[in-house]
Amino acid sequence: MPDVTDLKDLELILRTRSPLIAVETREESRAVDLFRRAAARAGQALYRWSAVDGLSRLDADAAPQRSLTEPERVLAHIRASRGGGGLYLLLDFHPYLEDPFTVRHLREIAQVEAGASLTLALIGPNMPVPDELRDVTARFTLRLPDLAALRGIIEEEAAAWGRQHQQRLQARAAVVDALARNLMGLTEADARRLARNAIHDDGALTETDLPALAEAKYRLLDRGSVLSFELETARMADVAGLTRLKAWLEMRRAVFLSETPPPGLDVPKGVLLLGVQGAGKSLAAKACAGAFGVPLLRLDFGTLYNKFYGETERNLREALATAGQMAPCVLWIDEIEKGLATDSEGGPSRRILGTLLTWMAERGSPV
Template identity: 45%
Template sequence: MYELNDLLILLNSSQAIISIETHEELRAVDLIKRCSVNIAKPVMKWSITSGIVDAASGVPAFNLMPMGATQNPKVEADAKQALREIASSRTPSVYILLDFHPYLDDPFVIRTVKEIAQNHLKNGHHLIFVSPELNLPNDFSRLSAKFKISLPDRSALRKLVLAELKIWKIRNTDKRFHANRKSIHLLVNNLIGLTVSESQRLIRNAIYDDDAISSDDLEKVQKAKYELIGQDGVLSFEFETANFAQVGGLTNLKNWLAVRRDVFLPTEDARGLDIPKGILLVGVQGCGKSLAARAVAGAWNVPLLRLDFGTLYNKFFGETEKNMRKAIELAEVMSPCVLWIDEIEKGISTGDFDSGTSQRLLATLLTWMAENKKPVFIVATANNIDALPPELIRKGRLDEVFFVDLPSEETLGEIYSIHLNKREIGISSIDLSELAKRSQGFSGSEVEQVVVSAMYQALALKQDLAIEHLLNEIENTRPLSIVMAEQISLLQKWASGRTVMAH
């Protein structure tokens, strides 16, 4: 309803040129046709395949051609000829020009469109350009207006889901559909940012695939959504997430995230609360920062997008910042989602070695972080805290800074249990406490490598894995806490009193 009123305002205010950039061509054309009654003007439609036709009936509009002209549809479909016919027509009309953008760099086309617009008060014509990609020439800047086809909100998406469910039930009276309010709510959340037609297609796929709306369907919807809109490669969709059962320790971080889950995924009880912005995880390498990022997405049942600064940088001036804006727009469309920025210090370290590109990139990111209202939860990880600018760390940009330290003896036992169970190795005969005691100073990744190496050793000896194999690998390992003891000690001293301990 609001879209119809907004478009009518543009038409009634004598706006000669209107551009609509959308993939929903049919919806745009239908909206324009609904305006014809109110403005008392016929609506014509042009495309390269059919020429100028009546938008309602599809009948070729030969009557628009000059007296004595040949009624040749092939000639009429030519863009230049179509503009000549529009310019010569004395019947005030609305002309929808579909996929006209390839012709907008032609001097004749530009001049003809400009003259039609300048003579609007005489001819009463409106030119409406509809295309999925549309950049009007600067010549039209003072003569044109942009109109945006809004994407469906949660309420509209829920109606689409319920409508498709109703159709399924009519067609399958002898079957039972498996879904609940929570699964429908999550499906709706994952459809945010898609058009009506795209949403309907994904809803049907989810419903008819297995006669249910399940977690598997949600994952498929997330992947399909990314494939529809993530064509630029500035963000990567991480298909494999995790859950906190796969993460040892990090108790404080887990509790912090659990409290904010229902606020990030809107519920009736959470109304009025600010959406969580994100967290920064700093700490010792190999202690689970990246795994924690994956676990947030898995626990919250939202897509995980990874921002790699290497894909953003471009040798041409301004292109790097443009790529950052594309990445941000994609994250907003994919929301609710987790945006994982791994080793953020490598992409935005402030220095003069890159002609200021890093500073401009940082400014773009900081502005968005401060102003963003979409449910995009940032999980940024960093190993070198000295390279991070203070304006990134302050409250308001991110909610909290967590320090991921070397795991405690208790946590090391959990980590050994996780990795042994993951590889289907029985732990009843393995003393986890002894392994943990002998592994003090090890990171989570080093514990995993101990398990993997011990399995290789047992296989080579044609033996079942035993605690002796694990202890032998522990003795042969020099953990990072020894190799880089001074740097880790400085990092721990910096984090004390400045950050929240994740464990």
Template identity: 40%
Template sequence: MPSTSDYKTKQDELQILINSRTPIITVETSEEDRLEKLLLAVATQMAVPFYTWSVTTGLKKFTGAALYNSDEPEKALANIATITGDAIFLLKDFARYCENDHISRRLRDLAANFCTARRSIVISAASLALPPELKCESAAFQFGLPGTDEMLGVINQVLVEANRELRVSVSLDANDISQLARNLLGLTQDEAARTLRKCLLAHGKADAELLSAVLDAKNAILRSDGLLETVRRDSSFTDVAGLKHLREWVDKRRSALTTEGRRFGLVPPKGVLITGVQGCGKSLAARAIAGEWGIELARLDAGRLYDKYVGESEKRLRNTLELAQELAPVVLWIDEIEKAFASAGTSGDADAGLSQRLLATFLTWMQEREPGVFLAATSNNITALPPEMLRKGRFDEIFFVDLPTADVRAALFALYLKKNSRNPALFDLPKLAAATEGFSGAEIEQAVAAGLYTAFDRKQQLSTEILLAEAKGTQPLSVTRAEDVEAIRDWAKSRAVPAD
């Protein structure tokens, strides 16, 4: 279990790194928000300006607006070069861009000039590997999981909320609460909050019995060795444009996972495989199913099955699948399932033996499992999947998600305008739809985001004209990678059911 030193110690350690003029600080964590808060606290204490960057928000001062044209990684670094004096820059998910020679070089040049002030670039990612030439400029900060003091904050917040919103009565003394905090150690902040909330809901009140319930729940999560992660149900089909057929299919089966439905004799659905063109909402739809049915969502991280430092992959997979069963009723989401099982077909691969065994374990589970776990798998490249997996009866249905039609594109514009607090009625949606033939949902979302920047920059309101110009300047994937997209469509025509 990673270290859980207290918050104050973490603040001090970071402060020392920054004061000692470490140009690049790397932090391996999946808890971005928590890291951001810690950095903000450190920056405030040191009276050093704090900037954050992400590819979606660009570079901005913590409380300010984004700097012009800073959403591209290289431009963000150019912007950083123009900011002088003390500063802390948190670059979220930046490690992946460092593999690019330009960016890596630029970052090194920047770092060389950094020792003149208390300036540090903090690079965070869930898993981080910097190229060797950057490694020597950088120091790793061990963020670790929340300690008891941070847990106390989480507990306090959840209890207050539960008391206010659900009228849950709280009869815990200070001792109980610190025990509760210890019982949650080993989880991330979000996991801890979720676990506590779930146990509170199930138990109905916050008393001494809650402590052991929380401990059991935590152990269940940890037992899965991090392969399985419960995910917040943050979307339902109201966040999805199009995919009408899939939506109806899901809607019809809503009751089948419930006890009433089963008593009535409904056969619970086993699962769907969603394949199709990139950026058109496969992953979004898979997770929306849980929201639609109002049941838990758990994600199995297929890529991590091959974590070479862990070993015993088959056993871990078996344990994880068992754990999923304990969470039932649950949607088990496996994103890009080909990552786990693709090489099972190709015997030349070094991993082939292991893949074969993993596949066998998985197929057995698919065949023999009890109802209550609904498998929602997505695949970008279904041709890479072993045919056994696609055989009749393994999935209830294989859905194909195609590029959105004009109607759906209009709905996508409306959806993302609304999400950005703009009134879709003020835009010429049919015209926008007509101008974005071949765009994926992700590309339309991106066009709206880019349009907002342009409008802000010109001190104008966002308009149809600005969006049209953004669309015109975009080369959609379906054009730049036309052959790939065509191949996916050809495959699906004969073998899958259109999702729309």
């Protein structure tokens, strides 16, 4: 299970006595629970700070110090009591890292406590580490649930529904596996919520739940990127001709959807559909997603370009990252010739071509 591995990784970081730990996560309660377990096993005092509640001790029955809601005051308090050691969890601390005084205060604490028993963990959904703190900060990332854990989440929610309604939930094993694959890339809390929605929607888990779940997942992952989620796919039977493409997809379907591809068989990298307007390229792209039974994302290369330097490449990287989190899925790159036209001076077209080719060669997710 991910939490077991996460706990081992966290304990290893704590044993190295890094003075600062940056934890970028939206699962605050899960992160706090991991630190609570690690602190208990190490016999360390554990403190929690937030701008609302101030400083409180989690491993002892003590009233919170609500006078320490300001970051400067709590850092001064920690620095003054450093002889006692301990593990301090500073929640949603990322906005204060833009203050030079706060950054300097953290750096001085880290320099004094390097190798000591005092550790500060900065926890938040977005935790950029300032340059001044990089050499004294360790990063800790919570693992996302794997396929086995996601199956367990679905089964737990199905069992909870059964207890509530005094009947067994109707679900086939193949549908549970498909739902678990579609939940890959989500946090445990998000995966549990989407699984619960699929179950309570109609009291069953069927193939009809897959499109709605895929769309809900996309809404969670979408960060305003240039990708669009295509609700309508197609069947290969709707496509006339293209017999070689159909045979190629059929042979690779099991490899694409398998959790671990058979030795010697690589996951297909992609297909280039070339033809005049109206030849059926768009329908064939939709049919690829329909044949694999996975979500379809559309990326129009014409929307990538931005007048500011570096923004075009960033748009592509964000789109590819979202596609990776949506995996397994089909990424339909439309009008690719508009984005890869040659540049006379080696402009953004060449850079995004390099980014795209590198991603296709190195990606590990089934896209």
